[in-house]
Amino acid sequence: MLLAASARSASFAPLAGRRAASVIATKYSSAIYNAALSKSPQTLAKVHSELVTFTTTLKQNKDIDAFVRNPTLSANDRAAGLASVFKTLDGAGSKKEPVSDLTKNLLTILSENGRLAEVEGVIEGFNELVSQYNGELNVTVTSAAPLAKDILSRLESTLKQSQTAQKAKTVKVTNKVNPAVLGGLVVDFGDKTIDLSAQSRVTKLNAALQLSV
Template sequence: MLLSSTRAACSSAGFARRAASTIALKYSNALFSAALAKSPTVLTKVQSELNAISTSIKDVPELKTFVSNPTLSATDRASGLNVLFARAEGTGAKKEPVSEITKNLFAVLSDNGRLGETQGVIEGFNELVAAHKGELTVTITSAAPLPKDVQTRLEATLKQSQTALKAKSLKVENKVNPTVLGGIVVDFGDKTIDLSVASRVNKLNSLLQQSV
């Protein structure tokens, strides 16, 4: 059974906890262990299938509704999963049957009423794979797109950090979130460096409330 082992598959992947719920991460860890036990090739295949499914859920409103609806009958859930698997198979000459490991994951999620955790499971799985491969993703969140010169200097600084030097590869992602107001928030391995205006405003509000 896919969930026969739920222990953490990689100690350096603890930072995945920020991206998904505790429940989702149990499935992520079990899935990672099952895929890796087969072979690195199977691990890569499962990741490709999951990412195709994730993209389909984001792009197709009906599929997003499907995974978030816990009231569907067993028959409807089975039909919906077949649509997800068809998306993961690809098209044309590249079309390949979905792995049993991926099918088992979704069978368990469906039976346990946890299809709503799908995106969290996939996020956690990707973090575990990245940690296994020695990859490190740094996410820089700002209120507006950063100027190119600022982006370049920031990336150069990050690459010189001890955490980055230990990684085999470094990937920098940029996100725009107006709620940070200004400054940046850097998610870096298991650390978060909050240099946002919103953070300073929150701290000020907290101090003011304590003073009243």
């Protein structure tokens, strides 16, 4: 299968802002991206649409979400579960088309290799590669609490003036909430991370104290 071959030998494009992604997830993200793009830009767009639909389905369908996250299923149960997933996805998109072989291959290979639980990380990486291909810059601003719209607007205006953003056609800012940052911000964009969080300062302080003991 084209996807399997890509997973073994593809020259992977860099993934920006993927600090939390596993090496395995990055491998599959790059494989499905390269496999789709090698067919045509239209195929890439179709697979992208299908994986967006699959992500939405995971959030809305508790049975499919439980299936994806269950590592103890037998091979027969995994096959039956995937058949149910494909049936749900067929015609679920805006054009009501059957799911492409590439998307089916991705989910099947993840399942056979016991990696289906990593599918969200795989899709996240794939989406980032598609954004890069489309000339989009996705900026993730992580804060301890949701940021006000005016603060996000000011951040977006500032980021658009950076050299990285000036190379992009569009800039999209997403605010993620993580109480662990304690305060301040962590900004991921392009290949850069700006850590202005209180947690970062605490970590540095702890490291300094350990060196002093």
